[in-house]
Every structure is written in C-alpha cells, then in structure tokens.
Amino acid sequence: xxxxxxxxxxxxxxxxxxxxxxxxxxxxxxxxxxxxxxxxxxxxxxxxxxxxxxxxxxxxxxxxxxxxxxxxxxxxxxxxxxxxxxxxxxxxxxxxxxxxxxxxxxxxxxxxxxxxxxxxxxxxxxxxxxxxxxxxxxxxxxxxxxxxxxxxxxxxxxxxxxxxxxxxxxxxxxxxxxxxxxxxxxxxxxxxxxxxxxxxxxxxxxxxxxxxxxxxxxxxxxxxxxxxxxxxxxxxxxxxxxxxxxxxxxxxxxxxxxxxxxxxxxxxxxxxxxxxxxxxxxxxxxxxxxx
Numbered sequence: 086x087x088x089x090x091x092x093x094x095x096x097x098x099x100x101x102x103x104x105x106x107x108x109x110x111x112x113x114x115x116x117x118x119x120x121x122x123x124x125x126x127x128x129x130x131x132x133x134x135x136x137x138x139x140x141x142x143x144x145x146x147x148x149x150x151x152x153x154x155x156x157x158x159x160x161x162x163x164x165x166x167x168x169x170x171x172x173x174x175x176x177x178x179x180x181x182x183x184x185x186x187x188x189x190x191x192x193x194x195x196x197x198x199x200x201x202x203x204x205x206x207x208x209x210x211x212x213x214x215x216x217x218x219x220x221x222x223x224x225x226x227x228x229x230x231x232x233x234x235x236x237x238x239x240x241x242x243x244x245x246x247x248x249x250x251x252x253x254x255x256x257x258x259x260x261x262x263x264x265x266x267x268x269x270x271x272x273x274x275x276x277x278x279x280x281x282x283x284x285x286x287x288x289x290x291x292x293x294x295x296x297x298x299x300x301x302x303x304x305x306x307x308x309x310x311x312x313x314x315x316x317x318x319x320x321x322x323x324x325x326x327x328x329x330x331x332x333x334x335x336x337x338x339x340x341x342x343x344x345x346x347x348x349x350x351x352x353x354x355x356x357x358x359x360x361x362x363x364x365x366x367x368x369x370x371x372x373x374x375x376x
Contacts, residue, residue, distance in 0.1 A: 106249070112153075113128075152177060177358065231254075
C-alpha cells in the first residue's frame with residue numbers, strides 16, 4: 086500500500102518518520118530547506134527521552150508519480166485545497182484521503198474537490214519543526230482520531246497506525262470527536278491571538294470571556310448537530326492544567342507575521358448562519374484587521 090504524507094511539519098514529519106521506521110511504503114512531500122536536509126540526512130525526531138533519525142523518501146508535490154492508496158494531508162488548513170490539487174494526478178476514486186489539518190470542515194473541502202474516499206480526522210500531538218530536518222515532539226501526547234462511513238477504508242488506515250505502533254481511535258461518531266478537539270483550539274487560539282498572551286493568562290485574567298466564547302462554539306456545534314455542552318467545562322479544566330506559558334500555533338503565527346488559520350479557527354464559528362456569536366465575531370473582525 087503506497088502512502089503519501091503531504092506536509093512535513095510537526096504532524097506530517099513525525100507520522101512519515103514513524104511509518105518509514107515501521108517499513109511501510111511512505112513518501113513525504115514538503116518544500117524548502119527542510120525538504121533538502123531530509124533528502125540529504127534523513128529526518129531527525131527529538132522526543133523527551135530519545136532522539137532518532139530515519140531515512141525518508143521525500144519529494145516536492147510536482148515530482149509525485151504513480152498512484153497513492155492513502156494520502157494524509159498534514160498541512161495548514163488554508164493550504165489544504167492547493168495541497169490536494171498539487172498531488173491530484175496521483176489520486177483516483179479508490180484512494181483514501183484523510184486530513185489532519187485544524188478545523189471541522191476539511192473533509193467537506195476534500196469531498197468537493199475529489200471523487201476519492203474521504204475520511205474525517207483529527208490528531209493530538211505536540212510537535213513542531215525545531216530546525217530544518219528536525220522535528221521536536223514534546224511529551225507523550227499522541228492520538229490519531231479518524232472515521233467515516235466506509236468501514237473498510239477506516240480499517241485500512243487503522244492497520245497503518247497499528248503497524249507503526251501509533252495510538253489511534255476510530256469512534257463511531259467521528260463528527261463529535263472532531264468538534265471535541267475543535268472547541269478548545271478554536272477558543273484558545275482566538276483568545277491568545279486577540280490578547281497576545283498565553284493560555285494560562287487567558288484562564289487567569291479572561292476566564293468569563295473564555296467561558297462565553299466556549300458557549301458560543303458549543304452553540305455553533307449544536308447547529309451542525311453536535312452536542313458539546315459538557316466540553317465547555319472540560320475545556321476550561323484543560324486550560325487550567327496546561328503549563329501557564331503555553332500558547333497556540335495561531336498565536337505564534339501572528340507573533341511571527343506568518344499566514345494564520347483564522348478562517349478555520351475563528352471565522353468558521355463567527356460566520357455560522359443562524360447562531361448568535363457576538364464575542365467570536367468581535368474577536369474575528371479585530372484579528373482580520375491585523376492580517
């Protein structure tokens with residue numbers, strides 16, 4: 086089974102390395118200096134207690150050839166459509182597509198673009214590019230969550246994670262599982278970016294706003310048929326337990342003047358028709374002005 090991992094950042098780099106280490110037929114797709122170093126020296130994974138290196142077959146998307154059975158998109162949400170188009174010539178109706186990008190509508194985007202088999206997915210991991218060719222994974226947090234109506238395809242992807250000894254879940258209600266991750270990252274990516282502070286500072290100094298924003302996201306989820314009411318308190322509890330200075334990738338991208346996932350993490354809720362989201366709309370409009 087030929088696997089493509091599109092995007093070699095913290096998520097894609099780690100997955101590619103683990104798949105390759107397990108002897109799976111995987112090709113990673115990236116760009117720039119990061120790609121060049123991996124071609125020459127392999128990809129290095131720095132974990133809390135171990136550091137290891139894996140030779141990895143990597144290419145730029147336009148160099149892709151042949152047919153891929155499974156394609157994992159590990160790019161930023163705003164790059165998903167372009168990433169698909171760049172590798173579309175290697176995808177057909179039998180290919181299995183799965184996006185681990187932030188957001189709850191990535192599978193819908195892929196279904197509009199492709200007649201392939203599309204699964205829904207999310208991933209829990211703390212990992213980033215430390216330097217070109219090096220992925221830093223922090224802590225023991227890891228879980229890939231995916232599912233869909235095509236149970237045979239779900240089983241095929243599950244087998245890959247099984248072979249690579251990577252923790253995974255295949256919940257029956259995958260939509261709710263995606264929203265459970267989304268409610269936290271949407272709220273705290275928005276708040277850390279708006280106030281330019283850490284998650285701990287948001288919890289300490291803007292607790293009521295955080296609660297209200299989480300309630301608004303839960304209302305948006307309800308509009309899409311998902312009950313997230315219990316997740317409001319759970320998200321606040323999570324925020325109270327993370328290291329005080331922890332931040333979010335969107336906040337870091339604002340600080341570093343990079344392209345941000347504002348539409349996926351804030352705009353999707355702010356623009357949900359028929360749902361009252363005054364706080365999210367306020368933050369979303371203010372953050373738009375900073376782009």
